[in-house]
Amino acid sequence: xxxxxxxxxxxxxxxxxxxxxxxxxxxxxxxxxxxxxxxxxxxxxxxxxxxxxxxxxxxxxxxxxxxxxxxxxxxxxxxxxxxxxxxxxxxxxxxxxxxxxxxxxxxxxxxxxxxxxxxxxxxxxxxxxxxxxxxxxxxxxxxxxxxxxxxxxxxxxxxxxxxxxxxxxxxxxxxxxxxxxxxxxxxxxxxxxxxxxxxxxxxxxxxxxxxxxxxxxxxxxxxxxxxxxxxxxxxxxxxxxxxxxxxxxxxxxxxxxxxxxxxxxxxxxxxxxxxxxxxxxxxxxxxxxxxxxxxxxxxxxxxxxxxxxxxxxxxxxxxxxxxxxxxxxxxxxxxxxxxxxxxxxxxxxxxxxxxxxxxxxxxxxxxxxxxxxxxxxxxxxxxxxxxxxxxxxxxxxxxxxxxxxxxxxxxxxxxxxxxxxxxxxxxxxxxxxxxxxxxxxxxxxxxxxxxxxxxxxxxxxxxxxxxxxxxxxxxxxxxxxxxxxxxxxxxxxxxxxxxxxxxxxxxxxxxxxxxxxxxxxxxxxxxxxxxxxxxxxxxxxxxxxxxxxxxxxxxxxxxxxxxxxxxxxxxxxxxx
Numbered sequence: 001x002x003x004x005x006x007x008x009x010x011x012x013x014x015x016x017x018x019x020x021x022x023x024x025x026x027x028x029x030x031x032x033x034x035x036x037x038x039x040x041x042x043x044x045x046x047x048x049x050x051x052x053x054x055x056x057x058x059x060x061x062x063x064x065x066x067x068x069x070x071x072x073x074x075x076x077x078x079x080x081x082x083x084x085x086x087x088x089x090x091x092x093x094x095x096x097x098x099x100x101x102x103x104x105x106x107x108x109x110x111x112x113x114x115x116x117x118x119x120x121x122x123x124x125x126x127x128x129x130x131x132x133x134x135x136x137x138x139x140x141x142x143x144x145x146x147x148x149x150x151x152x153x154x155x156x157x158x159x160x161x162x163x164x165x166x167x168x169x170x171x172x173x174x175x176x177x178x179x180x181x182x183x184x185x186x187x188x189x190x191x192x193x194x195x196x197x198x199x200x201x202x203x204x205x206x207x208x209x210x211x212x213x214x215x216x217x218x219x220x221x222x223x224x225x226x227x228x229x230x231x232x233x234x235x236x237x238x239x240x241x242x243x244x245x246x247x248x249x250x251x252x253x254x255x256x257x258x259x260x261x262x263x264x265x266x267x268x269x270x271x272x273x274x275x276x277x278x279x280x281x282x283x284x285x286x287x288x289x290x291x292x293x294x295x296x297x298x299x300x301x302x303x304x305x306x307x308x309x310x311x312x313x314x315x316x317x318x319x320x321x322x323x324x325x326x327x328x329x330x331x332x333x334x335x336x337x338x339x340x341x342x343x344x345x346x347x348x349x350x351x352x353x354x355x356x357x358x359x360x361x362x363x364x365x366x367x368x369x370x371x372x373x374x375x376x377x378x379x380x381x382x383x384x385x386x387x388x389x390x391x392x393x394x395x396x397x398x399x400x401x402x403x404x405x406x407x408x409x410x411x412x413x414x415x416x417x418x419x420x421x422x423x424x425x426x427x428x429x430x431x432x433x434x435x436x437x438x439x440x441x442x443x444x445x446x447x448x449x450x451x452x453x454x455x456x457x458x459x460x461x462x463x464x465x466x467x468x469x470x471x472x473x474x475x476x477x478x479x480x481x482x483x484x485x486x487x488x489x490x491x492x493x494x495x496x497x498x499x500x501x502x503x504x505x506x507x508x509x510x511x512x513x514x515x516x517x518x519x520x521x522x523x524x525x526x527x528x529x530x531x532x533x534x535x536x537x538x539x540x541x542x543x544x545x546x547x548x549x550x551x552x553x554x555x556x557x558x559x560x561x562x563x564x565x566x567x568x569x570x571x572x573x574x575x576x
Contacts, residue, residue: 011062020519026515098115143443165381457477472502478508
């Protein structure tokens with residue numbers, strides 16, 4: 001609900017502060033007083049195009065600001081939060097109003113704000129559209145789009161229909177997921193089959209080699225050893241000969257060796273070891289060295305002998321094994337552990353690819369079964385929409401008859417479509433025939449601005465009980481009517497105001513009399529100064545009588561006109 005509207009520098013309005021109330025608010029004033037600027041102000045808050053010509057002459061800019069009370073869970077707060085202009089705590093409480101603002105410079109540049117923060121005009125329009133609906137000749141219809149018309153009809157269809165639709169939509173989303181997965185699998189079936197074959201061949205190659213972590217380094221070391229076997233054997237034999245003399249057959253020039261020299265040293269010390277403890281310790285060390293030397297010489301002999309047992313065959317085996325491992329490392333390495341990790345991941349992927357055939361069949365069966373069930377549900381939704389559409393058309397036509405459009409006919413057209421959608425398998429269109437013999441046309445076509453406003457009033461009155469309350473603004477709703485029809489318009493606006501805030505610009509006293517809150521736009525001119533300005537303010541009961549008298553007879557001080565005005569107010573009060 002709009003609580004406060006501030007206007008400055010807009011058209012003939014220099015400065016105006018409007019305190020709006022729940023229920024039915026009416027805006028009246030003489031022709032040219034600036035009532036249209038009030039509608040223009042609301043349009044700017046809804047993202048309408050900014051025109052430099054709307055800026056008051058002599059002003060640098062025009063500004064419109066509104067304070068709107070909005071429930072914490074209202075979609076408008078969601079839009080504001082999505083735009084990043086409303087903190088989370090701002091969505092948890094409706095104690096603070098939501099602020100909307102628009103500024104237009106005299107050069108035509110425009111700025112918009114939501115919750116005190118600058119936003120693109122499109123964001124302001126999105127937020128405002130969730131809060132305020134303007135019905136006028138130059139304004140877009142709330143129910144212009146096919147989606148909005150379907151949503152209105154579905155809301156009118158009632159709670160049982162809403163539950164059926166919710167069940168259908170839940171099943172439809174599951175159907176979409178399965179269908180998308182099936183399409184994804186089948187669309188790339190050839191690529192997936194090729195991938196499976198590649199993985200299978202790669203894994204077979206790895207399994208055939210069976211590499212072991214660290215094996216490549218071990219083979220490299222053994223290869224170096226075998227490639228230098230003669231050098232290694234000669235070195236081992238020479239070292240053995242130096243230590244212990246080696247085999248007599250292999251020693252070309254026998255001479256003293258380390259074992260002999262060590263034995264001589266021991267022999268020299270043995271006779272005197274009992275004469276000095278320190279010398280005895282040194283002799284013991286020589287004995288230990290002799291044992292180590294003997295062991296080393298023996299190991300060298302065994303090493304040299306083992307080299308004789310290896311040969312070219314083992315070296316060839318090593319080269320072949322290293323070649324197999326190097327090939328795997330080039331493809332999946334750089335380490336054997338990387339090769340094994342790739343193989344593990346690929347086995348999982350291959351298992352998934354190989355299970356696609358079963359999954360395709362499973363999904364195909366599920367999609368076919370779900371589509372069959374959805375078709376049945378969609379047909380039921382269409383049937384119920386047609387029933388609700390008939391009731392809606394009859395109710396709206398009843399309202400239109402009382403609004404001086406007795407020959408107007410509303411047609412709710414529901415046509416089946418072949419493709420399933422989130423809302424079923426049909427399209428909904430509201431068609432209007434404004435008078436006898438006229439071809440039914442989409443809303444907004446074939447009807448005058450006043451007729452269209454009355455049609456929208458009739459629709460809003462019928463739909464109001466089923467939809468979330470907001471703010472409705474009507475301009476030209478009383479165009480071309482008077483007398484009893486005007487009274488009926490007033491009554492229906494009052495009825496709509498039982499469920500929503502209603503703001504109406506009117507020149508008919510019969511309509512204004514039904515308002516809960518009366519706002520007058522009064523124009524004053526200073527010919528000498530060449531200045532025209534409009535004052536906008538709320539009226540008390542006495543002032544309302546005077547304003548209605550002016551609207552009735554053009555003379556707000558006329559006793560007879562005031563008496564008629566008072567009677568209008570009294571009757572309107574009794575009727576509401």
